[in-house]
Amino acid sequence: MQWHLLSNETKHAFEQLKLQQTAKFHFDGKDICVAKLEDGIFGISNRCPHASASLHHGHCNKRGTIICPLHGYKFDIKTGRSTDGNNYKIPNYQFKIEDDKLYIGVKSY
Numbered sequence: 001m002q003w004h005l006l007s008n009e010t011k012h013a014f015e016q017l018k019l020q021q022t023a024k025f026h027f028d029g030k031d032i033c034v035a036k037l038e039d040g041i042f043g044i045s046n047r048c049p050h051a052s053a054s055l056h057h058g059h060c061n062k063r064g065t066i067i068c069p070l071h072g073y074k075f076d077i078k079t080g081r082s083t084d085g086n087n088y089k090i091p092n093y094q095f096k097i098e099d100d101k102l103y104i105g106v107k108s109y
């Protein structure tokens with residue numbers, strides 16, 4: 001996992017999110033759907049693998065399931081795996097705060 005420092009503006013924007021609120025975040029050429037849960041900020045690719053809807057327009061429940069706004073497929077924002085029997089696995093991203101700074105974790109393959 002490689003950690004990348006994000007700007008103070010991004011940190012501030014994430015702090016303004018309400019619990020289970022989703023937002024679109026752009027990083028390193030990728031659009032990411034982020035959501036705030038009780039145990040932190042999490043992110044998955046914003047593009048639904050079924051028919052390319054923007055997942056940040058969907059709904060996030062308490063467990064961190066993102067429900068696609070177009071056809072309702074469900075994804076665990078902590079793992080990127082579908083939770084409704086489909087076999088999709090989309091990229092997921094972790095965030096952490098250290099020394100009052102916000103970082104995004106990108107897996108290196």
Ligand code: FES
Nearest residue numbers: 048050051068071
């Ligand atoms: S586009 Fe997301 S479920 Fe169809």
